[in-house]
Amino acid sequence: MFLTVIVLVEPSGAQTVVDPDAVKTALARHHLSGPIEHIRVRTSPGEVHIGVLSLTQTQADADAAASRLCRDTIEAEPGLRGWLLRAAPSDRLA
Numbered sequence: 288m289f290l291t292v293i294v295l296v297e298p299s300g301a302q303t304v305v306d307p308d309a310v311k312t313a314l315a316r317h318h319l320s321g322p323i324e325h326i327r328v329r330t331s332p333g334e335v336h337i338g339v340l341s342l343t344q345t346q347a348d349a350d351a352a353a354s355r356l357c358r359d360t361i362e363a364e365p366g367l368r369g370w371l372l373r374a375a376p377s378d379r380l381a
Contacts, residue, residue: 300333
């Protein structure tokens with residue numbers, strides 16, 4: 288099992304605070320199948336921190352699955368459309 292941490296950043300620089308439960312629900316809507324086992328979401332002004340645990344053979348595969356899920360969610364969810372995705376060190380959710 289591998290941990291991938293992704294941070295969504297609001298492109299405008301605004302300090303919007305997003306409901307973490309709403310983000311987790313949106314991610315769950317777009318996770319139909321695959322290696323992802325668990326998702327944890329924390330938010331701060333202008334950022335959404337997403338921790339994804341995946342059952343994959345490699346960290347690269349886990350990172351790809353998490354990135355794909357986040358990109359699909361950003362594109363489909365009006366409240367996140369336009370946000371930017373960036374990887375983060377795994378300790379960001381600690």
